[in-house]
Amino acid sequence: MKQRLTVLLMFVSLLAVGQERLGIQRYGHVVLPVKSLATSISFYNNVLGLKAVAVPSGIASSQAWFDIGSGQQIRLVEGRPEASRSTGMNIALLVSSLRKTEQQLRQRGVTATRQNLQTGGKSSLFVSDPDGYVFEFNEGKSEGPGFLQSAAKSIWRSMTEVE
Incomplete structure:
Protein backbone atom coordinates (compact mmCIF):
# COMPACT_ATOMS: atom_id res chain seq x y z
CA MET A 1 0.00 0.00 0.00
CA LYS A 2 2.76 2.44 0.94
CA GLN A 3 4.56 1.59 -2.31
CA ARG A 4 1.42 2.56 -4.27
CA LEU A 5 1.16 5.78 -2.29
CA THR A 6 4.81 6.56 -3.02
CA VAL A 7 4.25 6.13 -6.76
CA LEU A 8 1.06 8.23 -6.58
CA LEU A 9 2.88 10.92 -4.58
CA MET A 10 5.69 11.04 -7.14
CA PHE A 11 3.16 11.37 -9.97
CA VAL A 12 1.17 14.10 -8.19
CA SER A 13 4.40 15.92 -7.26
CA LEU A 14 5.55 15.79 -10.88
CA LEU A 15 2.22 17.25 -11.99
CA ALA A 16 2.34 19.91 -9.28
CA VAL A 17 5.82 21.03 -10.33
CA GLY A 18 4.82 21.12 -13.99
CA GLN A 19 1.34 22.51 -13.42
CA GLU A 20 1.97 25.78 -15.24
CA ARG A 21 3.78 24.12 -18.12
CA LEU A 22 1.02 21.55 -18.58
CA GLY A 23 -1.69 24.20 -18.46
CA ILE A 24 -3.63 22.53 -15.64
CA GLN A 25 -6.45 24.79 -14.52
CA ARG A 26 -8.48 22.60 -12.17
CA TYR A 27 -9.27 18.97 -11.61
CA GLY A 28 -12.03 17.13 -13.47
CA HIS A 29 -12.94 14.48 -10.93
CA VAL A 30 -11.74 12.62 -7.86
CA VAL A 31 -12.41 8.87 -7.59
CA LEU A 32 -13.13 7.47 -4.14
CA PRO A 33 -13.37 3.70 -3.64
CA VAL A 34 -16.23 2.95 -1.21
CA LYS A 35 -17.34 -0.13 0.68
CA SER A 36 -21.09 0.34 0.21
CA LEU A 37 -22.28 2.36 -2.77
CA ALA A 38 -25.83 2.69 -1.36
CA THR A 39 -24.60 4.00 2.01
CA SER A 40 -22.21 6.43 0.35
CA ILE A 41 -24.84 7.67 -2.12
CA SER A 42 -27.10 8.50 0.82
CA PHE A 43 -24.31 10.46 2.53
CA TYR A 44 -23.31 12.40 -0.58
CA ASN A 45 -26.96 13.17 -1.45
CA ASN A 46 -28.46 13.79 1.99
CA VAL A 47 -25.54 15.10 4.04
CA LEU A 48 -23.39 16.92 1.51
CA GLY A 49 -26.38 17.78 -0.69
CA LEU A 50 -24.52 17.01 -3.91
CA LYS A 51 -26.37 16.56 -7.19
CA ALA A 52 -26.03 13.17 -8.87
CA VAL A 53 -24.68 13.08 -12.43
CA ALA A 54 -25.63 10.44 -14.99
CA VAL A 55 -23.21 7.52 -15.09
CA PRO A 56 -22.69 5.56 -18.34
CA SER A 57 -24.96 2.49 -18.32
CA GLY A 58 -22.10 -0.01 -18.53
CA ILE A 59 -20.71 1.05 -15.13
CA ALA A 60 -23.81 2.50 -13.41
CA SER A 61 -24.26 -0.51 -11.12
CA SER A 62 -20.87 0.01 -9.48
CA GLN A 63 -20.42 3.80 -9.59
CA ARG A 75 -16.96 9.75 -8.39
CA LEU A 76 -17.70 6.88 -6.02
CA VAL A 77 -16.63 3.40 -7.10
CA GLU A 78 -17.82 0.38 -5.17
CA GLY A 79 -15.06 -2.04 -4.31
CA ARG A 80 -13.19 -0.82 -1.24
CA PRO A 81 -12.49 -4.02 0.72
CA GLU A 82 -13.25 -2.61 4.18
CA ALA A 83 -14.12 0.72 5.73
CA SER A 84 -11.33 2.54 7.49
CA ARG A 85 -11.39 5.30 10.09
CA SER A 86 -8.46 7.10 8.52
CA THR A 87 -7.76 7.16 4.82
CA GLY A 88 -5.27 10.03 4.81
CA MET A 89 -7.51 11.64 2.18
CA ASN A 90 -8.79 15.15 2.82
CA ILE A 91 -11.02 16.84 0.24
CA ALA A 92 -11.37 20.58 0.72
CA LEU A 93 -14.51 22.26 -0.61
CA LEU A 94 -15.09 25.99 -0.79
CA VAL A 95 -18.44 27.27 0.48
CA SER A 96 -20.02 30.71 0.37
CA SER A 97 -20.82 30.73 4.10
CA THR A 111 -21.85 17.16 13.71
CA ALA A 112 -19.01 18.95 12.03
CA THR A 113 -15.75 19.58 13.85
CA ARG A 114 -14.69 23.23 13.72
CA GLN A 115 -10.99 23.96 13.69
CA ASN A 116 -9.31 27.36 13.63
CA LEU A 117 -6.58 27.59 11.03
CA GLN A 118 -3.24 28.96 12.11
CA THR A 119 -3.03 31.27 9.12
CA GLY A 120 -5.35 34.25 9.05
CA GLY A 121 -7.47 33.15 12.01
CA LYS A 122 -10.08 31.53 9.75
CA SER A 123 -12.04 28.42 10.65
CA SER A 124 -12.72 25.21 8.77
CA LEU A 125 -15.35 22.53 9.26
CA PHE A 126 -14.52 18.83 9.01
CA VAL A 127 -16.91 15.93 8.33
CA SER A 128 -16.08 12.28 7.58
CA ASP A 129 -18.03 10.13 5.14
CA PRO A 130 -18.91 6.46 5.86
CA ASP A 131 -15.53 5.29 4.47
CA GLY A 132 -13.41 7.75 6.47
CA TYR A 133 -12.76 10.32 3.73
CA VAL A 134 -12.57 13.74 5.37
CA PHE A 135 -14.34 16.73 3.86
CA GLU A 136 -12.96 20.11 4.84
CA PHE A 137 -15.23 23.11 4.26
CA ASN A 138 -13.58 26.52 3.86
CA GLU A 139 -15.22 29.86 3.26
CA GLY A 140 -14.32 32.05 0.32
CA LYS A 141 -11.89 31.88 -2.52
CA SER A 142 -8.91 29.60 -2.55
CA GLU A 143 -5.71 31.53 -2.13
CA GLY A 144 -3.56 28.59 -1.23
CA PRO A 145 -1.96 25.91 -3.40
CA GLY A 146 -3.95 24.26 -6.17
CA PHE A 147 -5.52 20.83 -5.96
CA LEU A 148 -2.40 18.97 -7.08
CA GLN A 149 -0.18 20.60 -4.47
CA SER A 150 -2.81 19.98 -1.76
CA ALA A 151 -3.18 16.34 -2.81
CA ALA A 152 0.59 15.82 -2.78
CA LYS A 153 0.83 17.39 0.68
CA SER A 154 -2.04 15.24 2.01
CA ILE A 155 -0.56 12.03 0.59
CA TRP A 156 2.91 12.89 1.90
CA ARG A 157 1.48 13.57 5.38
CA SER A 158 -0.38 10.22 5.41
CA MET A 159 2.80 8.36 4.34
CA THR A 160 5.07 9.96 6.90
CA GLU A 161 2.81 9.63 9.96
CA VAL A 162 4.19 7.34 12.63
CA GLU A 163 1.94 4.34 13.11
Missing part, protein backbone atom coordinates in the same frame (compact mmCIF):
# COMPACT_ATOMS: atom_id res chain seq x y z
CA ALA A 64 -22.14 7.05 -8.62
CA TRP A 65 -21.00 10.47 -9.79
CA PHE A 66 -21.71 13.81 -8.11
CA ASP A 67 -21.28 17.34 -9.42
CA ILE A 68 -19.52 19.81 -7.12
CA GLY A 69 -19.64 22.70 -9.59
CA SER A 70 -17.53 24.12 -12.41
CA GLY A 71 -17.54 20.76 -14.16
CA GLN A 72 -15.75 19.05 -11.28
CA GLN A 73 -16.99 15.75 -9.88
CA ILE A 74 -16.60 13.28 -7.06
CA LEU A 98 -19.24 28.49 6.72
CA ARG A 99 -21.98 29.41 9.20
CA LYS A 100 -24.75 28.35 6.80
CA THR A 101 -22.93 25.14 5.93
CA GLU A 102 -22.60 24.28 9.61
CA GLN A 103 -26.32 24.99 10.16
CA GLN A 104 -27.30 22.79 7.21
CA LEU A 105 -25.11 19.94 8.48
CA ARG A 106 -26.72 20.22 11.95
CA GLN A 107 -30.19 20.11 10.38
CA ARG A 108 -29.14 16.89 8.65
CA GLY A 109 -28.03 15.37 11.95
CA VAL A 110 -24.31 15.67 11.25
Whole structure:
Protein backbone atom coordinates (compact mmCIF):
# COMPACT_ATOMS: atom_id res chain seq x y z
CA MET A 1 0.00 0.00 0.00
CA LYS A 2 2.76 2.44 0.94
CA GLN A 3 4.56 1.59 -2.31
CA ARG A 4 1.42 2.56 -4.27
CA LEU A 5 1.16 5.78 -2.29
CA THR A 6 4.81 6.56 -3.02
CA VAL A 7 4.25 6.13 -6.76
CA LEU A 8 1.06 8.23 -6.58
CA LEU A 9 2.88 10.92 -4.58
CA MET A 10 5.69 11.04 -7.14
CA PHE A 11 3.16 11.37 -9.97
CA VAL A 12 1.17 14.10 -8.19
CA SER A 13 4.40 15.92 -7.26
CA LEU A 14 5.55 15.79 -10.88
CA LEU A 15 2.22 17.25 -11.99
CA ALA A 16 2.34 19.91 -9.28
CA VAL A 17 5.82 21.03 -10.33
CA GLY A 18 4.82 21.12 -13.99
CA GLN A 19 1.34 22.51 -13.42
CA GLU A 20 1.97 25.78 -15.24
CA ARG A 21 3.78 24.12 -18.12
CA LEU A 22 1.02 21.55 -18.58
CA GLY A 23 -1.69 24.20 -18.46
CA ILE A 24 -3.63 22.53 -15.64
CA GLN A 25 -6.45 24.79 -14.52
CA ARG A 26 -8.48 22.60 -12.17
CA TYR A 27 -9.27 18.97 -11.61
CA GLY A 28 -12.03 17.13 -13.47
CA HIS A 29 -12.94 14.48 -10.93
CA VAL A 30 -11.74 12.62 -7.86
CA VAL A 31 -12.41 8.87 -7.59
CA LEU A 32 -13.13 7.47 -4.14
CA PRO A 33 -13.37 3.70 -3.64
CA VAL A 34 -16.23 2.95 -1.21
CA LYS A 35 -17.34 -0.13 0.68
CA SER A 36 -21.09 0.34 0.21
CA LEU A 37 -22.28 2.36 -2.77
CA ALA A 38 -25.83 2.69 -1.36
CA THR A 39 -24.60 4.00 2.01
CA SER A 40 -22.21 6.43 0.35
CA ILE A 41 -24.84 7.67 -2.12
CA SER A 42 -27.10 8.50 0.82
CA PHE A 43 -24.31 10.46 2.53
CA TYR A 44 -23.31 12.40 -0.58
CA ASN A 45 -26.96 13.17 -1.45
CA ASN A 46 -28.46 13.79 1.99
CA VAL A 47 -25.54 15.10 4.04
CA LEU A 48 -23.39 16.92 1.51
CA GLY A 49 -26.38 17.78 -0.69
CA LEU A 50 -24.52 17.01 -3.91
CA LYS A 51 -26.37 16.56 -7.19
CA ALA A 52 -26.03 13.17 -8.87
CA VAL A 53 -24.68 13.08 -12.43
CA ALA A 54 -25.63 10.44 -14.99
CA VAL A 55 -23.21 7.52 -15.09
CA PRO A 56 -22.69 5.56 -18.34
CA SER A 57 -24.96 2.49 -18.32
CA GLY A 58 -22.10 -0.01 -18.53
CA ILE A 59 -20.71 1.05 -15.13
CA ALA A 60 -23.81 2.50 -13.41
CA SER A 61 -24.26 -0.51 -11.12
CA SER A 62 -20.87 0.01 -9.48
CA GLN A 63 -20.42 3.80 -9.59
CA ALA A 64 -22.14 7.05 -8.62
CA TRP A 65 -21.00 10.47 -9.79
CA PHE A 66 -21.71 13.81 -8.11
CA ASP A 67 -21.28 17.34 -9.42
CA ILE A 68 -19.52 19.81 -7.12
CA GLY A 69 -19.64 22.70 -9.59
CA SER A 70 -17.53 24.12 -12.41
CA GLY A 71 -17.54 20.76 -14.16
CA GLN A 72 -15.75 19.05 -11.28
CA GLN A 73 -16.99 15.75 -9.88
CA ILE A 74 -16.60 13.28 -7.06
CA ARG A 75 -16.96 9.75 -8.39
CA LEU A 76 -17.70 6.88 -6.02
CA VAL A 77 -16.63 3.40 -7.10
CA GLU A 78 -17.82 0.38 -5.17
CA GLY A 79 -15.06 -2.04 -4.31
CA ARG A 80 -13.19 -0.82 -1.24
CA PRO A 81 -12.49 -4.02 0.72
CA GLU A 82 -13.25 -2.61 4.18
CA ALA A 83 -14.12 0.72 5.73
CA SER A 84 -11.33 2.54 7.49
CA ARG A 85 -11.39 5.30 10.09
CA SER A 86 -8.46 7.10 8.52
CA THR A 87 -7.76 7.16 4.82
CA GLY A 88 -5.27 10.03 4.81
CA MET A 89 -7.51 11.64 2.18
CA ASN A 90 -8.79 15.15 2.82
CA ILE A 91 -11.02 16.84 0.24
CA ALA A 92 -11.37 20.58 0.72
CA LEU A 93 -14.51 22.26 -0.61
CA LEU A 94 -15.09 25.99 -0.79
CA VAL A 95 -18.44 27.27 0.48
CA SER A 96 -20.02 30.71 0.37
CA SER A 97 -20.82 30.73 4.10
CA LEU A 98 -19.24 28.49 6.72
CA ARG A 99 -21.98 29.41 9.20
CA LYS A 100 -24.75 28.35 6.80
CA THR A 101 -22.93 25.14 5.93
CA GLU A 102 -22.60 24.28 9.61
CA GLN A 103 -26.32 24.99 10.16
CA GLN A 104 -27.30 22.79 7.21
CA LEU A 105 -25.11 19.94 8.48
CA ARG A 106 -26.72 20.22 11.95
CA GLN A 107 -30.19 20.11 10.38
CA ARG A 108 -29.14 16.89 8.65
CA GLY A 109 -28.03 15.37 11.95
CA VAL A 110 -24.31 15.67 11.25
CA THR A 111 -21.85 17.16 13.71
CA ALA A 112 -19.01 18.95 12.03
CA THR A 113 -15.75 19.58 13.85
CA ARG A 114 -14.69 23.23 13.72
CA GLN A 115 -10.99 23.96 13.69
CA ASN A 116 -9.31 27.36 13.63
CA LEU A 117 -6.58 27.59 11.03
CA GLN A 118 -3.24 28.96 12.11
CA THR A 119 -3.03 31.27 9.12
CA GLY A 120 -5.35 34.25 9.05
CA GLY A 121 -7.47 33.15 12.01
CA LYS A 122 -10.08 31.53 9.75
CA SER A 123 -12.04 28.42 10.65
CA SER A 124 -12.72 25.21 8.77
CA LEU A 125 -15.35 22.53 9.26
CA PHE A 126 -14.52 18.83 9.01
CA VAL A 127 -16.91 15.93 8.33
CA SER A 128 -16.08 12.28 7.58
CA ASP A 129 -18.03 10.13 5.14
CA PRO A 130 -18.91 6.46 5.86
CA ASP A 131 -15.53 5.29 4.47
CA GLY A 132 -13.41 7.75 6.47
CA TYR A 133 -12.76 10.32 3.73
CA VAL A 134 -12.57 13.74 5.37
CA PHE A 135 -14.34 16.73 3.86
CA GLU A 136 -12.96 20.11 4.84
CA PHE A 137 -15.23 23.11 4.26
CA ASN A 138 -13.58 26.52 3.86
CA GLU A 139 -15.22 29.86 3.26
CA GLY A 140 -14.32 32.05 0.32
CA LYS A 141 -11.89 31.88 -2.52
CA SER A 142 -8.91 29.60 -2.55
CA GLU A 143 -5.71 31.53 -2.13
CA GLY A 144 -3.56 28.59 -1.23
CA PRO A 145 -1.96 25.91 -3.40
CA GLY A 146 -3.95 24.26 -6.17
CA PHE A 147 -5.52 20.83 -5.96
CA LEU A 148 -2.40 18.97 -7.08
CA GLN A 149 -0.18 20.60 -4.47
CA SER A 150 -2.81 19.98 -1.76
CA ALA A 151 -3.18 16.34 -2.81
CA ALA A 152 0.59 15.82 -2.78
CA LYS A 153 0.83 17.39 0.68
CA SER A 154 -2.04 15.24 2.01
CA ILE A 155 -0.56 12.03 0.59
CA TRP A 156 2.91 12.89 1.90
CA ARG A 157 1.48 13.57 5.38
CA SER A 158 -0.38 10.22 5.41
CA MET A 159 2.80 8.36 4.34
CA THR A 160 5.07 9.96 6.90
CA GLU A 161 2.81 9.63 9.96
CA VAL A 162 4.19 7.34 12.63
CA GLU A 163 1.94 4.34 13.11
